[in-house]
Amino acid sequence: MNFDTLSATRQNQLIAFDRILTIMDELREQCPWDKKQTIESLRHLTIEETYELSDAIIEGDMKEIKKEIGDVMLHLVFYSKIASETNTFDIADVLNGLCEKLIHRHPHIYGDVKVENEEQVKQNWEALKLKEGNKSVLEGVPKSLPSLVKAMRIQEKARGAGFDWEEKHQVWEKVEEEMDEFKNEFNVIDNQAINIDKAEAEFGDLLFSLVNYARFININVETALERTNKKFIKRFQHLELRAKQQGKALQDMTLAEMDVYWEEAKRL
Known part of the structure; x- marks a missing residue:
C-alpha cells in the first residue's frame, strides 16, 4: 500500500489510528494504572463502556456516541496491546483476522455466490459458520447476554437457518395462545396460591412469543x-x-x- 496515493480522508484515518497505538504504547510503559491492567481487569469496564454507548445510541446523541465509540475503541486497542506483550497476538492480527472473516462470510461480494435479498445473506452466513466448525447455529449466541436480547438473537439465528413462522398473523396467534394459557393457569381474579415455578415458565413462554412477534415486525425489543x-x-x-x-x-x-x-x- 502506497500511503501517498491514498485519499486525504484515509490518510487522516490511518494517522489517527497510529496515534492511538502510540499513546497506548506510552501509557502501558509509563502510567502506573495502565501498566497494572490485565485482560481480566478490563472486562467489567468494557461492559460498562458498551452500555454507555448503547445509552447514547438510544438517546440519539451523536456527540456522545462519538465519545463512547472512542472509549470502546480504547479497550479494543488495550486488549490487543496486552496480548502483544506475550506474543499471543497484536492489533494487526486482530484486524487481519477480521478482514479474512468478512471476506469469507461475504462470498456474494468477494466470490461468485448470487443472493437476492438480505435473508439469503443471513442464511449463507449461518451456513458458512457451520462449515467452519460450529455444531449449532445457536452457538454464536453469548451465554451471558441479557435474556431479552438473547431471546431476540436466538430467534434471528433460527430464522437464518430457515426455522421461522411464515406469516405475521401466525406469530400473533401464538402470542394470544400463550396469553390465554397464562391467564387460565393463573387467574388473577381468585386468590388461590400460585405455583411460582410453573408461573415463571409460562410467563417466559409468553415473553418469548412477544419477542418473536416484535422481531417479525422489525421492533427491537431491547x-x-x-x-x-x-x-x-x-x-x-x-x-x-x-x-x-x-x-x-x-x-x-x-x-x-x-x-x-x-x-x-x-x-x-
Whole structure:
C-alpha cells in the first residue's frame, strides 16, 4: 500500500489510528494504572463502556456516541496491546483476522455466490459458520447476554437457518395462545396460591412469543423496553419533584393524589 496515493480522508484515518497505538504504547510503559491492567481487569469496564454507548445510541446523541465509540475503541486497542506483550497476538492480527472473516462470510461480494435479498445473506452466513466448525447455529449466541436480547438473537439465528413462522398473523396467534394459557393457569381474579415455578415458565413462554412477534415486525425489543424505562423514570421523577414542591413525601400521598402529577407528567 502506497500511503501517498491514498485519499486525504484515509490518510487522516490511518494517522489517527497510529496515534492511538502510540499513546497506548506510552501509557502501558509509563502510567502506573495502565501498566497494572490485565485482560481480566478490563472486562467489567468494557461492559460498562458498551452500555454507555448503547445509552447514547438510544438517546440519539451523536456527540456522545462519538465519545463512547472512542472509549470502546480504547479497550479494543488495550486488549490487543496486552496480548502483544506475550506474543499471543497484536492489533494487526486482530484486524487481519477480521478482514479474512468478512471476506469469507461475504462470498456474494468477494466470490461468485448470487443472493437476492438480505435473508439469503443471513442464511449463507449461518451456513458458512457451520462449515467452519460450529455444531449449532445457536452457538454464536453469548451465554451471558441479557435474556431479552438473547431471546431476540436466538430467534434471528433460527430464522437464518430457515426455522421461522411464515406469516405475521401466525406469530400473533401464538402470542394470544400463550396469553390465554397464562391467564387460565393463573387467574388473577381468585386468590388461590400460585405455583411460582410453573408461573415463571409460562410467563417466559409468553415473553418469548412477544419477542418473536416484535422481531417479525422489525421492533427491537431491547430498544423498545429501554425507551419505556426512560419514559417511566422521567415521569416518576416529575412526580417526585411536584410532591417536593408541595412539601409532601410520596409515601404520605394517596394514589389519587400521585395520579394527578403523573397525568401532568404525561403531558410534558
